[in-house]
Amino acid sequence: GTTLRAAAAEKGRYFGAAVATGKLSNGTYTTVLNREFNSVVAENEMKWDATEPSQGRFVYTGGDRLVSHAQANGMSVRGHALLWYQQQPVWAQNMSGSALRSAMINHVTQVATHFRGKIYAWDVVNEAFADGNSGGRRDSNLQRTGNDWIEAAFRAARTADPGAKLCYNDYNTDGINAKSTGIYNMVRDFKSRGVPIDCVGFQSHLGTSLSSDYQANLQRFADLGVEVQITELDVMTGGNQANVFAGVTRACMNVSRCTGITVWGVRDCDSWRGSDNALLFDCNGNKKPAYDAVLNAL
Numbered sequence: 301g302t303t304l305r306a307a308a309a310e311k312g313r314y315f316g317a318a319v320a321t322g323k324l325s326n327g328t329y330t331t332v333l334n335r336e337f338n339s340v341v342a343e344n345e346m347k348w349d350a351t352e353p354s355q356g357r358f359v360y361t362g363g364d365r366l367v368s369h370a371q372a373n374g375m376s377v378r379g380h381a382l383l384w385y386q387q388q389p390v391w392a393q394n395m396s397g398s399a400l401r402s403a404m405i406n407h408v409t410q411v412a413t414h415f416r417g418k419i420y421a422w423d424v425v426n427e428a429f430a431d432g433n434s435g436g437r438r439d440s441n442l443q444r445t446g447n448d449w450i451e452a453a454f455r456a457a458r459t460a461d462p463g464a465k466l467c468y469n470d471y472n473t474d475g476i477n478a479k480s481t482g483i484y485n486m487v488r489d490f491k492s493r494g495v496p497i498d499c500v501g502f503q504s505h506l507g508t509s510l511s512s513d514y515q516a517n518l519q520r521f522a523d524l525g526v527e528v529q530i531t532e533l534d535v536m537t538g539g540n541q542a543n544v545f546a547g548v549t550r551a552c553m554n555v556s557r558c559t560g561i562t563v564w565g566v567r568d569c570d571s572w573r574g575s576d577n578a579l580l581f582d583c584n585g586n587k588k589p590a591y592d593a594v595l596n597a598l
């Protein structure tokens with residue numbers, strides 16, 4: 301293949317990008333997006349603050365626009381994210397206990413129902429584990445509703461959209477470490493008890509090097525019987541950027557249950573990482589050396 305989407309498709313994978321729908325009217329942006337990618341995810345527009353700005357009032361304008369763009373251009377859609385401790389609407393931030401618990405489940409049910417049949421994989425829960433060496437859960441208003449909140453969310457999502465793959469998604473899981481092992485133990489427990497989980501997303505916001513056990517970590521999750529996906533890939537600029545991108549791509553290709561890679565934006569100037577210049581295209585839409593490295597590794 302001569303594009304990321306064609307080369308990935310030849311290997312039975314997708315290659316995706318995070319999109320801000322406001323940029324779909326920019327010709328440079330949309331030319332690159334449509335030529336190179338066959339999967340999209342909303343950078344912000346399917347998050348809780350965007351989709352339920354006041355309790356019980358749902359706004360799907362941005363998400364629907366992205367889904368239409370995807371359908372018109374042969375792209376699948378990742379849904380991101382039903383529940384997260386960040387980017388919650390203020391009304392939810394101010395809630396706790398059983399009221400928050402019901403509001404949270406209602407949010408999952410309503411949003412997953414709205415997009416039913418249109419989403420390849422949902423990040424049902426994003427970033428619920430703590431950084432550092434505890435291997436435990438992150439404190440959050442959601443965690444304080446009960447340790448079973450994650451499985452309750454996955455069950456609600458399955459009921460609302462039985463056809464979507466349901467993922468747990470997190471960062472700093474780029475090798476075998478205490479945080480990734482905490483998540484691994486949760487997934488193993490869910491699989492053993494029949495809690496519906498189909499995939500694990502590895503955000504992969506990376507610096508100047510790649511852990512030597514990046515692939516081994518993907519493989520141990522795959523061996524639990526879940527799909528693995530690289531969900532938010534971006535890499536610090538510098539002499540090693542192309543190598544790190546290629547290393548991640550090779551790791552995914554070497555794990556048969558690694559079904560796709562998503563980069564977190566199209567051009568460097570679209571990236572939340574600003575001056576890290578962390579993506580595959582420069583601001584004019586030109587391919588960077590990291591692009592060629594990824595294409596060759598697919």
Ligand code: XIL
Binds near residue numbers: 343344426503532572
């Ligand atoms: C980021 C977006 O890129 C920014 O536009 C927004 O201001 C903050 O969120 N992990 C995630 C993503 O799961 O949702 C985050 O996206 C980046 C870190």
